[in-house]
Amino acid sequence: MPAQQDGFATRAVHSGSRPGRAQGATTTPIYASAGFAYETAAELEDVFAGHKPGHIYSRISNPTVAAYEERLAAVENGRGAIATASGMAALATVIMTLTRAGDRIVSNASLFGGTRRLFTALMSRYELEVVYIDLDREGELEAALNDRTRFVYLEAIGNPKLDVPDIPAVAETVHAAGIPLVVDSTLTTPFMLDAHQVGADLVLHSTTKFISGHGNSIGGALIDTGRFNWGEFPDPDLGKASSLVGKELAFLYTARQLVVQSLGNLASAFDAYLQSMGIETLGLRMERHCSNALSLARALENHPGVAAVNYPGLASSPWHETAERLYRPHYGALLSLRLGTRERAFALINALRLPKQIANLGDCKTLVIHPGSTIYHDHSADVLEASGVHDDLVRVSVGIETVDDLIADFTQALDRL
Numbered sequence: 001m002p003a004q005q006d007g008f009a010t011r012a013v014h015s016g017s018r019p020g021r022a023q024g025a026t027t028t029p030i031y032a033s034a035g036f037a038y039e040t041a042a043e044l045e046d047v048f049a050g051h052k053p054g055h056i057y058s059r060i061s062n063p064t065v066a067a068y069e070e071r072l073a074a075v076e077n078g079r080g081a082i083a084t085a086s087g088m089a090a091l092a093t094v095i096m097t098l099t100r101a102g103d104r105i106v107s108n109a110s111l112f113g114g115t116r117r118l119f120t121a122l123m124s125r126y127e128l129e130v131v132y133i134d135l136d137r138e139g140e141l142e143a144a145l146n147d148r149t150r151f152v153y154l155e156a157i158g159n160p161k162l163d164v165p166d167i168p169a170v171a172e173t174v175h176a177a178g179i180p181l182v183v184d185s186t187l188t189t190p191f192m193l194d195a196h197q198v199g200a201d202l203v204l205h206s207t208t209k210f211i212s213g214h215g216n217s218i219g220g221a222l223i224d225t226g227r228f229n230w231g232e233f234p235d236p237d238l239g240k241a242s243s244l245v246g247k248e249l250a251f252l253y254t255a256r257q258l259v260v261q262s263l264g265n266l267a268s269a270f271d272a273y274l275q276s277m278g279i280e281t282l283g284l285r286m287e288r289h290c291s292n293a294l295s296l297a298r299a300l301e302n303h304p305g306v307a308a309v310n311y312p313g314l315a316s317s318p319w320h321e322t323a324e325r326l327y328r329p330h331y332g333a334l335l336s337l338r339l340g341t342r343e344r345a346f347a348l349i350n351a352l353r354l355p356k357q358i359a360n361l362g363d364c365k366t367l368v369i370h371p372g373s374t375i376y377h378d379h380s381a382d383v384l385e386a387s388g389v390h391d392d393l394v395r396v397s398v399g400i401e402t403v404d405d406l407i408a409d410f411t412q413a414l415d416r417l
């Protein structure tokens with residue numbers, strides 16, 4: 001077992017691993033079992049009552065998923081984790097655990113389109129108030145907080161705007177208001193962002209992306225960094241959980257027992273297995289993703305056919321200074337290009353040889369998409385503006401290919417426009 005002071009790569013490889021000892025396996029087996037059998041009625045009664053540890057039914061917990069959750073918590077240096085069926089399922093779990101009708105969520109406006117869609121649906125259907133702010137505008141966060149605000153939400157690097165919020169500064173304001181900060185670290189991953197250290201209370205991932213790493217699995221993760229005192233959170237269910245299991249575990253307990261168990265959005269054993277394997281090579285892949293993205297961004301910035309390159313690692317990014325302070329020397333694998341017109345953006349996508357055109361990111365392969373006509377096709381002009389989605393924008397999720405091949409491919413495609 002790794003120790004807490006071990007480095008990221010050591011924890012990534014050695015944590016949360018429960019090989020089948022009898023067979024000498026080196027990876028955690030996939031426990032494909034819907035439920036778990038016990039010898040005596042008293043034993044199962046004890047497990048149900050929480051007096052004895054054990055798995056009951058794979059909608060609530062599963063040994064493969066539990067080992068993966070242990071690994072997620074270890075790489076985040078968190079108190080514990082819940083592996084969900086998707087990134088959206090992780091977000092739904094946070095919302096359902098922390099809010100009730102009439103409550104307010106304050107969110108940075110630069111968001112993944114699906115997150116924005118869920119927030120909007122909840123506003124109209126369940127009377128939740130979601131207030132969007134621009135964290136780059138001084139005073140907007142403070143002005144949006146009121147006594148019904150249950151959490152503040154942001155993406156560590158915004159998808160697809162590529163803005164970089166100053167998380168420690170945001171955390172200070174949020175904590176002064178006595179509420180938790182929830183950070184979507186999908187684009188940064190635990191390799192780039194030590195969420196606990198910068199002040200996040202809950203971290204969320206679409207593990208579909210870099211954590212899985214190979215575009216072969218959908219998943220999400222929710223990690224409690226252990227900073228927030230849930231005993232002081234103003235909700236009766238968390239209050240009850242605090243008296244039952246202690247304030248340290250109250251969030252994770254409530255999220256699993258109240259929401260995941262009822263919603264049925266836990267990760268499957270097979271997906272947990274794939275994503276757990278992904279964590280073992282996350283650091284290596286992220287180093288390559290990030291260095292490839294920086295080289296490609298620099299090369300594209302000098303091409304006369306590109307109107308603008310957005311990448312936090314470039315000095316031209318308005319968020320470069322914050323990115324330097326929080327993430328140097330890694331700036332993520334996502335960049336975007338402006339081509340001048342939608343026609344040129346489409347033509348670039350059609351002329352590329354290597355990248356796949358896919359509504360995903362974080363694959364080993366380079367992926368491209370025109371967000372305006374796809375992920376954001378049904379969003380209003382205001383949302384497009386807040387998310388940095390222009391009609392001439394192409395988003396690139398830079399893979400781990402030989403970077404010279406990527407630069408040559410983008411160059412030949414741009415030369416043909």
Ligand SMILES: Cc1ncc(COP(=O)(O)O)c(C=O)c1O
Nearest residue numbers: 086087088112159186206208219
């Ligand atoms: C930043 C971010 N958060 C959350 C999600 C949702 O994750 P999933 O697609 O796994 O539900 C995505 C998906 O693209 C994303 O990019």
